[in-house]
Amino acid sequence: MNAESGALITVAGLEMRFARKRSAADRLAGRPQQIVHALNGVSFAVRRGETLGIVGESGCGKSTLARCLVRLHQPDAGRVDYAGTDVLALEGAARRAYHRRVQMVFQDPYSSLNPRMTVGQTLAEAIRFHKLREGAGVAARVVELLDLVRLPSDSAERYPHEFSGGQRQRIGIARALAVEPECLIADELVSALDVSVQAQVINLLLELQERLHLTVLFIAHDLRLVRHISHRVAVMYLGAIVELAETEILFSRPAHPYTAALLKAAPELDPARRSVVDAVRGELPSPLAVPSGCPFHPRCPYVMERCRVEPPLLTERGLLHIAACHLDRLPS
Amino acid sequence: MNAGAFTAQNVQTEPVLSIRNLRVAFGSTRGALVAVDGVDLDVRSGEVLGIAGESGSGKSVTLRAILGLIRAPGQATGQVLWRGKDLMTLPKGELRRVRGGEIGIIFQEPMTALNPVLTVGMQIRENLKEHTTLDAAGREKRAVELMDHVGIPAAKSRLDDYPHQFSGGMRQRAMIAIALASNPKLLLADEPTTALDVTIQDQILKLILRLRSEMNMSVVLVTHDLGVIAQTCDRLAVMYAGRIVETGPVTALFKSPRHAYTLGLLNSVPRGDLVRQPLSSISGQPPLLFQLPPGCAFAPRCRFMTEACNAAKPPLVAIDADHRAACIHHADVAKAS
Numbered sequence: 183m184n185a186e187s188g189a190l191i192t193v194a195g196l197e198m199r200f201a202r203k204r205s206a207a208d209r210l211a212g213r214p215q216q217i218v219h220a221l222n223g224v225s226f227a228v229r230r231g232e233t234l235g236i237v238g239e240s241g242c243g244k245s246t247l248a249r250c251l252v253r254l255h256q257p258d259a260g261r262v263d264y265a266g267t268d269v270l271a272l273e274g275a276a277r278r279a280y281h282r283r284v285q286m287v288f289q290d291p292y293s294s295l296n297p298r299m300t301v302g303q304t305l306a307e308a309i310r311f312h313k314l315r316e317g318a319g320v321a322a323r324v325v326e327l328l329d330l331v332r333l334p335s336d337s338a339e340r341y342p343h344e345f346s347g348g349q350r351q352r353i354g355i356a357r358a359l360a361v362e363p364e365c366l367i368a369d370e371l372v373s374a375l376d377v378s379v380q381a382q383v384i385n386l387l388l389e390l391q392e393r394l395h396l397t398v399l400f401i402a403h404d405l406r407l408v409r410h411i412s413h414r415v416a417v418m419y420l421g422a423i424v425e426l427a428e429t430e431i432l433f434s435r436p437a438h439p440y441t442a443a444l445l446k447a448a449p450e451l452d453p454a455r456r457s458v459v460d461a462v463r464g465e466l467p468s469p470l471a472v473p474s475g476c477p478f479h480p481r482c483p484y485v486m487e488r489c490r491v492e493p494p495l496l497t498e499r500g501l502l503h504i505a506a507c508h509l510d511r512l513p514s
Numbered sequence: 515m516n517a518g519a520f521t522a523q524n525v526q527t528e529p530v531l532s533i534r535n536l537r538v539a540f541g542s543t544r545g546a547l548v549a550v551d552g553v554d555l556d557v558r559s560g561e562v563l564g565i566a567g568e569s570g571s572g573k574s575v576t577l578r579a580i581l582g583l584i585r586a587p588g589q590a591t592g593q594v595l596w597r598g599k600d601l602m603t604l605p606k607g608e609l610r611r612v613r614g615g616e617i618g619i620i621f622q623e624p625m626t627a628l629n630p631v632l633t634v635g636m637q638i639r640e641n642l643k644e645h646t647t648l649d650a651a652g653r654e655k656r657a658v659e660l661m662d663h664v665g666i667p668a669a670k671s672r673l674d675d676y677p678h679q680f681s682g683g684m685r686q687r688a689m690i691a692i693a694l695a696s697n698p699k700l701l702l703a704d705e706p707t708t709a710l711d712v713t714i715q716d717q718i719l720k721l722i723l724r725l726r727s728e729m730n731m732s733v734v735l736v737t738h739d740l741g742v743i744a745q746t747c748d749r750l751a752v753m754y755a756g757r758i759v760e761t762g763p764v765t766a767l768f769k770s771p772r773h774a775y776t777l778g779l780l781n782s783v784p785r786g787d788l789v790r791q792p793l794s795s796i797s798g799q800p801p802l803l804f805q806l807p808p809g810c811a812f813a814p815r816c817r818f819m820t821e822a823c824n825a826a827k828p829p830l831v832a833i834d835a836d837h838r839a840a841c842i843h844h845a846d847v848a849k850a851s
Contacts, residue, residue: 231792238709239712239713239714240711273707277608288838320671342747346799347569348799349799374586376568376738376781376800377568377782377783378568378737378742378778378779378780378795378796378800379568379778379795379799380795381782381783381793381795382795382797384784384793384795385792385793385795387789389792403711403712405712405788406741406783406784406785407784407787409784409789410784410786410790410793411790412788413790429789430789433786443713444712444713446648446716447712447713447714448712448741448745449714449719449739449741449742449745450741450744450745451741451744451768451780451783451785452744452768453738453743453745453764453765453768454746454765455745456744457745458723459720459722460716460717460720461713461716462713462716463717464682465681465683465714466681466711466713468712494762
C-alpha cells in the first residue's frame with residue numbers, strides 16, 4: 183500500500199439537517215416541522231494518497247457528505263480540516279484555492295457539464311479561472327488533458343451531447359483534473375455506465391491516481407467496485423459511519439451486522455453459490471425518523487434491549503478497524 | 515427449501531413460449547434502426563430465463579415485443595408462440611386476455627408503471643376484475659391476500675394508499691401483486707430491481723423465486739447485472755446489438771463462456787481478487803444501431819477478431835446440447851476463459 187500515514191482531510195462530528203418544506207395544510211393542522219437528518223456526527227480521516235471508499239444505500243448521507251466536503255452544503259455542526267486548515271471557515275481567495283485542490287466528479291456528467299460549451303471551452307475556463315496557464319499554454323493544456331483521459335484530440339471542438347456516457351464521464355474527470363487537484367471526490371462515478379465501460383473508467387482512475395498521486399474519496403453503492411478500488415472502506419447507514427476498516431478486513435471479517443448484511447445481499451457472480459434466505463429483513467427507515475438507539479436495530483438479527491435505547495459508539499475492533507455495535511463480535 | 519429446488523434439473527424441458535425470428539425496427543431520421551434482429555428464444559415451463567446485455571442491446575424491446583407493446587413507428591415481425599397461439603397475429607381482444615392475464619409483466623420503475631391517482635388496492639382489483647370471475651367481495655379478499663403474499667406489511671390498511679405513499683421496494687412488491695392477480699403462467703420482469711438498494715434487491719429477487727416455485731410460473735428476467743443472473747436464473751441469453759450472441763445454462767455460461775462478449779462482460783466485473791489491478795475491460799463503445807458492421811457486430815471490439823468475422827453475421831452454433839454461441843472463434847474463446 184502506498185498510503186502515507188498523514189491525514190489529508192480530517193472530518194469531525196459533521197452534522198447536516200434539512201428542514202422539509204411545510205405546506206399551509208401542515209401549518210393549519212399544527213404538524214411539527216419535519217427534519218431530514220442527513221448526517222448525524224460523521225468523523226473520519228482521509229490519508230494522503232489513499233483511496234477511501236464510502237458505501238451505503240440511498241439516504242445514508244454519502245452524497246451529502248461529499249457535498250459538505252466541497253462546501254456545496256454548509257454543515258450545521260462539525261469540522262472539516264484540510265492539511266491543517268479549517269475548511270468551513272475559508273473565504274475569498276483561500277476558499278478558491280481549496281476548491282482547486284479538492285475537486286468533485288459527479289455521477290451524471292450530462293447534467294454537470296454545460297451543454298452550450300464545447301469540451302475545450304469547459305476545460306479552458308477552469309484553467310484560466312485558477313490562472314494555471316496563460317495564452318497559448320491554455321490550449322496546449324487542454325490537449326494534454328484530453329490525452330490524459332484518452333479522448334481523441336478533436337474532442338475539444340465538440341459538445342457534451344456528441345459523446346457517449348463513458349466518454350462524458352472521462353470529460354468530467356478531465357474537467358476535475360484541469361485545475362491540478364490533490365484530491366478527487368468521486369460520487370457514484372461509474373454507476374450510470376454499462377459494465378464494460380465501467381471497467382474502462384475504473385482503470386483510468388487507477389492509472390491517473392498512480393501518475394498524479396491523487397487522494398481519492400470513492401463514493402458508491404456497488405460493493406464490488408468499492409472493494410476493487412479502495413485501500414480502506416467506510417460503511418454508512420442513516421447518516422452515520424457504522425464501520426471503517428482496511429478493505430480486505432472489512433470484506434472478510436465485518437464487525438457490524440449491517441456490513442455483513444450488505445455483503446450477503448450483494449449478488450455473487452458464482453451461480454453455484456446461491457442463498458435462499460433474505461440477507462436482511464425490513465426496509466431502510468426514513469431519514470425523517472431515524473430509529474432510537476442504534477439506527478440499524480429494527481432490521482438487525484442480533485438486536486438486544488440495549489440496542490433500542492443506547493446508540494453504540496465507534497470502538498476499536500482490531501488494527502485500524504472501528505465499528506459501532508454493542509456486540510463485541512458477530513455470531514458466525 | 516434448499517438451493518437445489520432452484521436449479522435447472524427440476525425444470526421441465528418443453529417450452530411454454532417460443533420466439534422465432536423476432537425483428538423489431540424503428541424508423542429514425544438517420545435510417546432504419548433494427549433494435550432486435552432475428553431473435554429465437556424458448557422459455558421452458560417453470561424456469562427463470564435471464565436476458566442480459568448492455569444499454570441498447572435490445573433486451574427490453576424483446577420483452578415488450580412478446581406482449582405486443584411495440585408502438586408505431588416501431589414494427590415487430592416474427593412469431594411469438596404461446597400455448598399454440600401466435601401472439602403476433604392474435605386479434606386484439608384475445609391478446610388482451612393473454613396480456614396481463616396469462617402473461618404478467620413488471621417494469622423497472624414502478625412509480626411510472628403504476629397509476630399515481632388510483633390506490634394500490636384499486637389497481638389490484640382492476641386486474642382481478644379483468645382476468646378472474648371473482649365478485650366484488652372476493653376481489654377485495656384476494657387483493658389483501660396478494661398484498662400479504664408479496665410481503666407488504668399491514669396489507670389490509672395499505673390497500674387504500676396511493677403509490678407515492680409506498681417506498682421503492684414496497685412499490686415493486688405492489689406491482690408484483692398486480693401482475694400476480696391473474697395467476698399468470700409467465701412473468702416478464704424488465705430490470706425489476708435496478709432502481710432498488712442492494713438489500714431490497716435481494717429481498718425482491720428472492721420473492722420472485724419463491725413465487726415462481728409456489729405458483730409454478732416461468733419467469734423471464736431482463737437485467738444488465740450479471741450478479742443478479744448468477745443468483746436467480748436457470749438459463750441465460752446474452753444480447754449484443756439486437757442479436758443473441760450466446761445462450762445456455764447459467765452455470766455453463768459462467769464457467770466457460772464461448773462468445774468473446776460474454777467473456778469480456780464477466781471479466782469486467784471485479785471479483786475481489788487482484789485488488790487495485792486494472793480490470794480487463796472491453797475496449798471501445800457499443801455500436802450505434804444504425805451503423806452496424808456487415809459481419810459480427812462485436813468484431814470491432816473483439817480481441818479474437820479475424821478477417822472472417824467481417825464477412826457475415828455469425829449464426830448461433832451448438833457447443834453442446836443446450837449451449838449455443840454466435841462466434842466463429844468460440845473454441846479460442848473457450849481456451850482463453
